[in-house]
Structures are given as structure tokens and as C-alpha cells.
Amino acid sequence: MIPLFKFPSIGQFKETVTNMKKLNISENIVFISSPKMHGTNSGIGYSEKHGLWCQSHRRILTLENDNYNFNRWIEEKRDTVIPFMKSMASFYNIDLEKNVIILYGEFCGGKVQKNVALNGLDLMLVIFDVATATYEDCEKTEDVYLQWFDLPPPNFSFPTSIYNVQQFGTYRIEIGLDNKAEIQNKLVEMTNEVEKECPVGKYFGRVVAQDCTTGEGIVWRCSYKLENGSSQILRFKVKGKEHSTSKVKTMTGVNVEHINDMTKFVELSVTENRLNQGISEIFGAEDPDFKSLGKFNQWVIHDVKKEDMSAFPFLEDYEGKNGEEKQKHVTKLLNKSISQKCTEWFRVLMRKA
DSSP, X not given: OOOOOOOOOOBOHHHHHHHHHHTTOOSOEEEEEEEEOSSEEEEEEEEXXXXXXXXXXXXXXXXXXXXXXXXXXXXXXXXXXXXXXXXXXXXXXXXXXXXXXXXXEEXXXXXXXXXXXXXXXXXXXXXXXXXXXXXXXXXXSSOOOOEEEOOOXXXXXXXXXXXXXXXXXXXXXXXXXXXXXXXXXXXXXXXXXXXXXXXXXXXXXXXXXXXXXOOOEEEEEEEEEXXXXXXXXXXXXXXXXXXXXXXXXXXXSOOBOOOOSHHHHHXXXXXXXXXXXXXXXXXXXXXXOGGGHHHHHHHHHHHHHHHSGGGOTTHHHHTTTTOHHHHHHHHHHHHHHHHHHHHHHHHHHHHHO
């Protein structure tokens, strides 16, 4: 059975700066942008041994257990998708007798998401990253090593309805440890432009003042060559205000408001956008139900802890710097506070259904 090759979570600008420090990157390095599309994270994989498979961000898909009918959509294109996967493997010199190739992208358009420029367009898969793993790694349940590749040039042939994200336009920006403040302003400016007019929507004819042209934001990526010859992939995202899942930080995630109490923190971090994203992550295209309320609450708790803890008013207690008892107490209080807000919101949602 093929394992889930989960796409790594994309952090914020401040986390990339921290990683640059850890890697002792002293020079400016080039990041290339791609529009962040509001759809559902999806992947397709292939090898001679395993055949063709589809996955969401959370699980392997089947026709019976699908996600927005993505697996069915790919199956209908099997005769063109498999030759495409083989041509991609050939481009990267991947031996499919010994390795798998995985293409990561955003499945969007149709009714996958609402209130964005892509809503109502024909369904499409937009590829934004490529990786490979050995057959031996396919047998592992953890510590699976993925080798990452840059996308092929825009003139590389893609099947109908499958796109290279770079064909919708890119930015290039140099980031170094000495120009962080200057770069933050540029990142915000570029993100505002994309939020006003999504490059993908523009490509497909969406017009400002006539159609919904709202974009979600920008993803930045750098493949940095280490001294040992391997590459370290650095990624971060910047969302526009309309799609931000939190109100505790600026778009670049560097500065945070001073928050004095738990109630205020939960109010600012458990937003309508974050709750709606949780619904999409847990239920996909299925109708929400109370049986999975616990999973929904846990997803929101995890997402808040992943994205917003730098603004947590009791961070030292949470990190255990003031003793184990305080750590347990504040963690329990945080989990309970987030769960209560999630449950209240979920009940209102179900009453409206």
C-alpha cells in the first residue's frame, strides 16, 4: 500500500528568517513567487510498481473516499495523466522502476471554494511542486525522505486542465538577514496586488469591477544549495487580509499585537476564516456532522498553535519555562477556550444547514 507523502506545512516569513539563521545563510538569496490559490491541496503520484494514485493533504483518495471528487476527476483523465507523469519523471531522470514521482498542486475552480476569482471556472489542477521517493521509503510509515525539484519550464507540455503555476506569472525577490524590514513592505505591497486581482483569475478572463477577482496571497520558494551539495527548500506564505485566518499578526507575520488575556487571544486567532478552513480540511465536499466535531476542534487547536503562538499572552508558561504545573494548566485552559468557541460556532453552522 502506498503511504501518504504529505506536503509540508508552509510557514510564515519570520519562520523562514529563523531557518536562514539556523543554516548560516549570510548572503541574500532569491525567492520566486507563485500565486496562492484558494482550492484544496491535492497530489498525484505514479510508479511502475504502484501505478497511479491521488491524495489530499490528509489521506490517500479512492473513488469511495474522495475529496471534492478529485480522484474521480483524475481517473477520467488517466489515459493522458499517466503519460504526463512518465514524461515528468523522464525530465527529472527519475527511474520509475525504483522510485515514485509525486506532483503537488491545488485543485480549484468549480465550487471547490467560494468568494474567490477561481470560483465557477472549469475545474483545474495547478502544480506547484514536484518530489520523488524510493520504493524503500514507500515502505516506511515515518521519516520518509523526499527529494524536491524545481518546476519544469513553462513551455513543458501539460495535459488539458493541468497547469504549471509559473505560467500565471512570478515575482523574484532577494531576501537577506540585513534587509528584513525593507522586504516586509515589498511583500505586503505585492500581496495587496494579488488580493485585488488574482493572476490566475486574470489569466482566465476575470475582470476587475465586473467579476470577483479576489486572490488569496503569495507563496515564496527558494531552493538553496548547501555546502554538502544537497538542496534545502525554503517556503513561506503571505495571505491578504481577506483570507488571513488570524488577526493577531501582520500579513508577514513578523510583528504581533500585545495581547493581555486568553479571551482576547482566542477572539483574534479563532476567526471566521480559520473556522471555515477547518470545515474544508475536515469535511471536504461532504456536509459537516456532529460526529466529527472533535476532529474539527482539534484541527483548529493545532492550526492556532502552529501559526499564532508568538502572540500567546502566557507563552513562557506554555513552553514550560515556569514549571510543569503551570504548563499543564495553561495548555488545558487554551485547548478548552478554543474548543468552546469552535463548538459554539459549529452549532450555529449546523442550525443554518
